[in-house]
Amino acid sequence: MTTSTPSSSDQFYPAIPLSLKRPALIVGAAAVVALVVSGVLGHILFGVFFTAGVALILANSKMVQFSVSAATEGDTGRKKPVVLNTAVRLAVITVAALAIAFVFRPEGLGVMFGLALGQVIVVLSTVIPVMRGLRKQS
8 A cells, every 4th residue: 555645736835034124123122232231331332333243134135135036037047146146245244244353353243243143033034934834734
């Protein structure tokens, strides 16, 4: 006795949340907390650079959306412009963040913490709703 496998037409993939409102609110709150804490501790520039880091991540996420939508507009999916755009954008952000961290050390490290925390928040705000949708499906 054999069981049939479900066909690929039966699969349902939940919608990916493309709005950056929720991540923007979360990283905004984190930036305010970082500014307040760094101000109280006497290192306000750390909070300023942290805020710059999370702002860079939100800007990067928006640029990714524009890049992918531009590449998928036509009938043919063009991967090369997306890859090139992503590589250049990430290189610019990385070089800028490293320059800030090096020139304004130790407070300049705030930009690295902002980039890291901002990226985690943006990724989780995309992955968690998708995982919930997949869980409801099964």
